[in-house]
Amino acid sequence: DGGITQSPKYLFRKEGQNVTLSCEQNLNHDAMYWYRQDPGQGLRLIYYSQIVNDFQKGDIAEGYSVSREKKESFPLTVTSAQKNPTAFYLCASSRGPGAEQYFGPGTRLTVT
């Protein structure tokens, strides 16, 4: 399934709590991405990382944070500042710009 994994599959949190979503890849890809998928809206880019120890904001970075300390890992933290955190979160990786992005299976986060 493309060598990119996300955990957990489902996550439930109370409002006001930070939560970290895991993303790991063994494809030796330099670039990694986090998207948010809401019904009827397609995929929206939260953060991306071109290379280890570097990351850039996407279109909807407010209320989220990331780190890229290892090439294989790109965890996403959903902070309490994110106003509507309930969504399906997809992680992806690619060899570089303009290359196929391989997606993980996703994490469905529910915040109540």
Add this chain to the structure above:
Amino acid sequence: GENVEQHPSTLSVQEGDSAVIKCTYSDSASNYFPWYKQELGKRPQLIIDIRSNVGEKKDQRIAVTLNKTAKHFSLHITETQPEDSAVYFCAAPQRSNDYKLSFGAGTTVTVRA
């Protein structure tokens, strides 16, 4: 950022017929246009992409056409089969940054047996 509009939002076709999905983009410098397919409950997967130096690309029953002048590109699926039922997303890079893709809102294709 790049604005990608995708139409239609839903498409129902008889098995064996063709399906066409169209996307328009705003950044004339965009040069890479991928299409992803997402089956129910599964992750998106790239099915075909096209770069700006060609006008058409085919892969078996799937083809993509690109009109750079009009800034639109289309996905064509011929001889549709039940396994083609899925949500299809087009995408285009933002401001020539191929790391930052803007995705269309998706087209839900249903193939009727």
